[in-house]
Amino acid sequence: MKAIKLLLSFSLISMLFTSCYTEVIVDDFNDHPVSVNQLLNSYELWYVDINSTLGYGETPFLQKAFTISFLNGVIYANNNIVGLGSSGNGYGIDVGTYDAYNMILDVQHDVDDFETFDVYQIDNNTIELYNPHNDTSYFLDGYQRSNFDYDYVFYDNIHYFLQEYEAWEKTYTSNFGAINEFDSENYLQFLAGGNDSEFRSSQDATGTSQNNLYWDYTGVYGVGDVSGDFYLKTLTLDYDYLGNEYFELSVINDRKIELYHPNSGTVYRFEGRGYIQYLKSGNKKDSLKNPNTDKKRKYRKDKIDNPRENIRDI
Secondary structure, eight states: OHHHHHHHHHHHHHHHHHHHHHHHHHHHHTSOOOOHHHHHTTOSEEEEOGGGOBSSOOOHHHHHOSEEEEETTEEEEEOOSTTTTTGGGGTOEEEEEEEEETTEEEEEETTTEEEEEEEEEEETTEEEEEETTTTEEEEEEEEOGGGOOHHHHHHHTHHHHHTTEEEEEEEEEOSSSOOOGGGGOOEEEEOOSTTSOEEEEEOOOTTOOGGGOOOOEEEEEEEEEETTEEEEEEEEEEOGGGOEEEEEEEEEETTEEEEEETTTTEEEEEEEEEEOOOOSTTOOTTTTTOGGGGOOOOOOSOOOOOHHHHHHHO
8 A cells, every 4th residue: 555655646746747847848939839830830921030140151042031931832032122011912022932841841942942951949939940951050030921020121221222223323413512522423333242332333424224334433332320210321432532422321212212411411312223133042144244143141240149059058
């Protein structure tokens, strides 16, 4: 009888510990374990947090995308800032197909071919896609289209927006403001690839085809924030020995920008010519004339610790 009581006591204690352990796991994710397909479909948009990437390799289609979505075996991506929120009803464009099973994601990209990932759930709205071929992890944050801040992504990535046209043509110069050297600049181009900070300018007459433009000058540029006004940016064009040209940059719409030149008090407006839609990673159309086709997102902050490793340590 004592032996039976001891056995029953041990069994009861074991059940209590098992129940507590199971409860902790459930609390961690507020749900029972789900299949990889259920996980990928739990959010309409997955924002690619490029600053959190771990590893030194690159997966081209993830490096280019702002968001990706998994819909009935088809992958959609928002690769462009122009049209963000409206293209494909907010999903972006079709870039490939996928198969998901046993926490593995296989992707057949339309241009970049086959990639496979191990999928890890980090928390309720974050997943890790680990590419074993290049030992690199991408971290994706889940959102529904109704609560995704398209405007924030747009204005936080203005430098990419500027790169999405082959040229920006000056279409307006205000009657007010002092005469200055920038009055002669009729075209600007912001280059992708390389150090992601080069621009070119041209004094060719307005109306010139972007394919026939002669770029008089190549320099570096920078886009900055304005304290207290998220929608207003600064643009600095470094003309080397001529000095910097400083502007306040406002976006009028997906194709038009306004530059205010504080030194002269002049307002300029530029319209984008030759929209570059990044349909697929690796699109090299006219790459010699247009370096912008090599655009990819780059780190903008220091890398962070791997949150999955942190979970393992808890």
